[in-house]
Amino acid sequence: MRENSDRKTLVILTGPTAVGKTETSISIARQLGAEIISADARQFYRELTIGTAAPTPEELNLVKHHLVGHLSIHDYYNASHFEQQAIEIADRLWKKSDYVVVTGGSGLYIDALCFGIDPMPDVPGQIRAEVKILYQLKGLEGLRDELKNCDPGYFAIVDQSNPNRMMRGIEMFRATGKPFSMWRSNSTTERPFNIKTIVLNRPRAELALRIGQRTSAMVQQGLIEEALAYYPHRHLNALNTVGFKELFDWLANRYDLATALEKIATNTRRYAKRQITWFKKYEDAKWFLPAETNQILQFIRS
């Protein structure tokens, strides 16, 4: 990544769930005189606060946050929308400060912001629904058949066990008449700003402990009531989320409450693991413990 001291800096503070990103990012942002843009694909939804461990009103008061609770669970949103919004906000904030802090654990969204995501039209909901029905009716085999036919290039590289990936290819072809593989440039967008990427992490056992504690804390704060309130909307993508889906299964009598809470902790641990796997590919990133704020600031200013 080319450095240029005249340019503004985007500070990415990421890391696995429950590592302590919120607290550290507030501390760092205050010391930099910066505001925070969230890159958390579930904290976008204003209806969800407890189950997504969104920053509290007190925390939101300490530093101005952007893209927290800016969507409804009924809204459609994606990484490209995020890229555009986040860049627009950052450009505005850089008029007041040299730094903008981005905090969150959604790797795809961070990638979109740092490296760009190829511009493509949104696929109409109708087409998305039709492709989903194709999968429900004909399974993976049905998806493979159609994708092989409409986009052999993508079919050759796609994970043919992953319905989401194949549905995406089919959707794009049906929506645009042009193969998904033609829309993908596989190139990185040069950004006119510096990017400092910080991954916060802890020893795995410690992270697991914090996840267990946070799960209990969420229940005390009213996680069950929150899940109950949105149970009628359980089919929405925004609610296909750890902490909600397990409680929905409990409410549907698939297992008891204790099992649901155990599954929440387990699935949160697994999510954290997937996040860590994602962040390992960030070659320019520096890894820190959340408490190492001085070292983090030093790295940002270096």
Add this chain to the structure above:
RNA sequence: GGUACCAUAGCUCAGUAGGUAGAGCAACGGACUGAAAAUCCGUGUGUCCCUGGUUCGAUUCCGGGUGGUACCA
């Protein structure tokens, strides 16, 4: 205290007619350009409780010990 049963992976357990062992879950590793807290792929990590004995060879059979469970006192 007596009798019976049990002791194998982090957990629940299977198994080896004696040739050092395998399932589920957990865990670990990975992929991922518009659902991403989503979706998908891969990997057994083990003093087979301890200790004597029989045997070429014991996790497996026998004795003793320890721990657990149940029943009887």
